[in-house]
Amino acid sequence: MRSPELLKPWLNSALPWQHGTLERLSSLEQQEKLPHAILLTGARGLGKTQLAASFATGLLCEARGVEPCGSCASCQLAGGGAHGDFRWIAPEEGKRAIGVDAIRSAVTFMQQTSGYGSHKVLVIEPAEAMTAAAANALLKTLEEPPGKALLILVSHRSGELPATVRSRCQRYNLPHPSRSSTLTWLAEQTSCSEPVAERAYSLAQAQPLTAVQLIRGEDLASKEALIMALDGLLDGSKAGPEALAALNGYDLDVILEAALQSVERRIYIADGDRVLKADFYRRDKILEWLIANRKGINFGRDVILPELARLLVTDIQASMNV
């Protein structure tokens, strides 16, 4: 179960850039045209989890507004993680995968009659954390959901989901807010100065919630050092041993995620396909390690980090004979 803090509806007002998506979903619900399975996609740090919590608790709320009222019995129960018609599945503490047992128990929950005569809501977050067996166990419920059921699958990397799961959901992609509105929002949220907001915005790759975390966590300088080490390897301005030393102290997942972002940034700004081919190769390789690491396959940090440094510095064009 998700931390009750997140599910407290009064903490879950939709973020400004989510209003469009939330209103579309609410209007479908009012016309009784809400799909049974929704896939919420978009980059990490856009607030998909908050949107799922807000929409789910709003559906169960007795006041029936677009957003949850926060004070009715249903909102109180949902906020305490105790609402009988609402379940939230996420990886257990200290784990990265969602296993088949959690999904089987959620499927049984969905089949039981609603205790309040309204919707039964199941959120799976992030959906790509489901093991293959877990995803399989969910298919039948996705295909033929019982009664007034709603499944919300939150996904940061929907490409990792089995096609059988993706095709059974209606997809809503959360947009990035504009640069200027994000900078204004960051200043409102954190009272930071304009240069700090701009630095966090760029380091967070335009993802507002990631930028807030950077500003509040005071680890702006630390994230900057990590990205400089990785970018230094990529552009040849840093030697392998020097960059590897700079990676000490960071979690492997954080390093791989940052390396992926550095490579994706290069792909985004690249000009000409010779550069792209090498960077697409790098991106796929890093993604492979990242997924393996998140699925708990342990190659060992001592093996992966030198491999990563080699991957970033090597002239892949030459070695691929492109």
Ligand SMILES: [Zn+2]
């Ligand atoms: Zn309410």
